[in-house]
Amino acid sequence: MAHHVRDLLEIFMMSLAIGMDAFSLAVGVGLHGINRRRALQLSASIGACHTAMTLAGLYTGLLLQGLLGTLAHTMGALLLCGLGLFMLYSSIFGTESHVSVGPGGLAVALFSAGVSVDALSVGFSLGLHSTAYGLTSAAAFGVFGGGMSLLGLALGKRANRWVGMYGELAGALILLGYGLHFWLS
Numbered sequence: 001m002a003h004h005v006r007d008l009l010e011i012f013m014m015s016l017a018i019g020m021d022a023f024s025l026a027v028g029v030g031l032h033g034i035n036r037r038r039a040l041q042l043s044a045s046i047g048a049c050h051t052a053m054t055l056a057g058l059y060t061g062l063l064l065q066g067l068l069g070t071l072a073h074t075m076g077a078l079l080l081c082g083l084g085l086f087m088l089y090s091s092i093f094g095t096e097s098h099v100s101v102g103p104g105g106l107a108v109a110l111f112s113a114g115v116s117v118d119a120l121s122v123g124f125s126l127g128l129h130s131t132a133y134g135l136t137s138a139a140a141f142g143v144f145g146g147g148m149s150l151l152g153l154a155l156g157k158r159a160n161r162w163v164g165m166y167g168e169l170a171g172a173l174i175l176l177g178y179g180l181h182f183w184l185s
Helices: 002-031 036-068 070-093 105-115 117-126 131-156 162-184
Strands: none
Touching: 002 036, 002 105, 002 117, 002 131, 036 105, 036 117, 036 131, 070 162, 105 117, 117 131
């Protein structure tokens, strides 16, 4: 029972970390204005892309686990650490940029896929853990990604840019910590 609680806590923390990236970008979009219908559409698309990318990474991780064994486990851990370090670097040293989503469904889909690329990397690492863990994580990533992007869009209308930076910084530290934990276990 304690093992399942620990797994759920890990999934929650990773979902929060993955969602922080979507949150910080959504704050940027919200700062420039977005209507309610478009915000719901964008958030649903981000949630779906987070789930789909995680599942694609999970499947790839499962394939590589059988082929590469321990090397795949180490690569997954390093991938999580690298993603965490990259997010940390970009949140600290990144320059402010104009974030917007153009008109049309293609722009929403491309923006959502771009925001969700980190879920692909994490999904790869999850494929090295277990299938049930990965599937639960994929569902949680979708819910958190969509929900946190909706929250970011709403806050973007009312907040300053620092909210997005600190959210991404927190997400980076969580991913880095989990990558180190995964590597050392």
